[in-house]
Amino acid sequence: MTGTQPPPAFRLAYVPGVTPTKWVRIWHERLPDVPLGLLPVPAAEAADLLRARGADAGFLRLPVDRTDLSAIPLYTETTVVVVPKDHLVAAVEEVAAADLADETVLHPLDDTLGWERPPGRPALERPATTADAVELVAAGVGLLVVPQSLARLHHRKDLTYRPLAGVPQSQVALSWPEDATTDRVEDFIGIVRGRTVNSTRGRAGGTQAADKDAAQSQPKPKGRPAPGKSAKGARGGSATPRGARRGKPRGRS
Template identity: 60%
Template sequence: MTQSSLTLGYVPGATPAKWARIWAERQPGVPLKLCAVTAADAAAGVRAGAVDVALLRLPTDTYGLSVIPLYEETTVAVVPTDHLLTATDEITPADLDGEPTLLPLDDVVAWTEAPGNPIDHRPETTEAAIELVAAGLGVLIVPQSLARLYHRRDLTYRPIGGAPNCQVALAFPEGPPSALVDEFTGIVRGRRPGSSRGQAQPAPKRTAREKTLAKQAARAAAGKVARTPGTAKRRRP
């Protein structure tokens, strides 16, 4: 049965708009359905078939999935606009020593030795943690895309030099991909329209010298075939 559409799941902060636009140009008859998923449910959604492919953040449980790393996001600290950490364009982990920090239950920054002093209360979501930052309860460490997604006029953020980056990847079920999944992964990887991974490459064009040498070789071969022993003429002295 031919697949009539493709469903793409994406975690908060991921931006599939560019790839969705290219898909619409190349596959106008096949809808690409965009489905927002939580970071915790993204991989499971692919395994369960709720989405065909997903833009998610690593590390996560990728059992049963094929994963293509795409890009890395800068890790930043979200703070009120009047916070002391806004005095410089970039901060260091040492700048966060002693700072109260918020660690939401959906935290996606894999930083086991993150600086700061986590407060006891853990908000359920990053969006809820943003509200607590605005209330002055602490600093929030997140990928830059999430800081932009939940932007508020009373908050800002600063990149943390030396912090681990956040990896964004494309995930789909293990095994040979369907034609539509293969098409989408090709778009994400920058594959040109009409190209195929298994398509034979055209033979390189020969130079003028190579063509001349080939013709000479062909004539020489034809002369050898035409001559048989005892039939060659002798030249007169």
């Protein structure tokens, strides 16, 4: 007994803080027969997972070595400082990096902002993870600077956060192995970029087809006056040649 094999699942990796829900929903609407598997991955391991073909595409944080990976930057996150609710920082709307000069600022090993040293004074030890650092903030050990999505991910009722100005920001991108740009990858790129379901961009020959469709959809230019006729004549006005006399002809003597 033979049967049609189901299409292979599209494997989508994503780092902490990224919420792919909207794009996953559109995928299921457009490609209901193609399963989509979600693979949460630590930010530091995302690029290696793609290179090892552990996922077809993934949402990761820039910068990333693009020697063998393609990447489409999507958005830049606001950087925030996480503090206890009773901290002085909680009383203001925005904080400057200089305002943290006398504070102990935790720098977890899985930091995603890519700086050598956060503002403030360093803690005696670096927490292993952002989750561990959040626990230390709650214990009053120090403050934590992270992208806003991570502050939301690790939300606690006894903590809050405020935007932090003058510091690096994290940029999220869609990435995939450069030599594995399959039709399914192109489908997902189209979804992320907001293309319509009928768009052919990204597929082989898609650009030419799209250009042809665009040309055909352009309004046709209005006809020009025939040679020898003026524009005024073409609109129904007088087409009397220049220099010709108007009025009734004079009688001959």
